Amino acid sequence: MFKWLYYKVCGWQVKGDFSSDTIKKCIIIAVPHTSWHDFYMGILIRNVLNTKIGFIGKKELFKWPFGILFKALGGAPIDRTPGQDKVKAIAKVFADKEEFRLTIAPEGTRKKVDKLKTGFYYIALEAKVPVIMVAFDFGKKQHRISKPLYPSGDIAQDLALIHDFFKGAVGKVPEYSFTPDL
Numbered sequence: 001m002f003k004w005l006y007y008k009v010c011g012w013q014v015k016g017d018f019s020s021d022t023i024k025k026c027i028i029i030a031v032p033h034t035s036w037h038d039f040y041m042g043i044l045i046r047n048v049l050n051t052k053i054g055f056i057g058k059k060e061l062f063k064w065p066f067g068i069l070f071k072a073l074g075g076a077p078i079d080r081t082p083g084q085d086k087v088k089a090i091a092k093v094f095a096d097k098e099e100f101r102l103t104i105a106p107e108g109t110r111k112k113v114d115k116l117k118t119g120f121y122y123i124a125l126e127a128k129v130p131v132i133m134v135a136f137d138f139g140k141k142q143h144r145i146s147k148p149l150y151p152s153g154d155i156a157q158d159l160a161l162i163h164d165f166f167k168g169a170v171g172k173v174p175e176y177s178f179t180p181d182l
Contacts, residue, residue, distance in 0.1 A: 025100050052074070125151045131149045140170075
């Protein structure tokens, strides 16, 4: 049913490959994040790919009644109160689990941003897991999936590769799309 909805009803396609058989742990970054539509498209693509992928969201999203739904869909609440080492806390989740794929929207908002937040990068570095990029391109109606990128520790070099991957991806709200200028 998910494939029928994704391909036939929505008219989307997947470019690239994401094999849950080989990548048991990773950070998946989804860009651009411009609308609530990204959420159900993310749920669709993970079901089309038959891959267990979780997400985190601000704890306020997990209150009743929607909290039950978000947890059932693989979500976990995060307290965004300043002063906590969220990187180490999330990296520990990777260490404690045999299989864990975490999706993050590194823009941190659905509005227009000039730069990506880098928490995903430091989590991947700390947890020693790859980053997989997924472009949510509403302009072309496709999800583009990258090969795994293992953080080198040279954030400038790695971000240049990440920015290059997302070039041209148009969000549901085009004017809010992330447009890296390299």
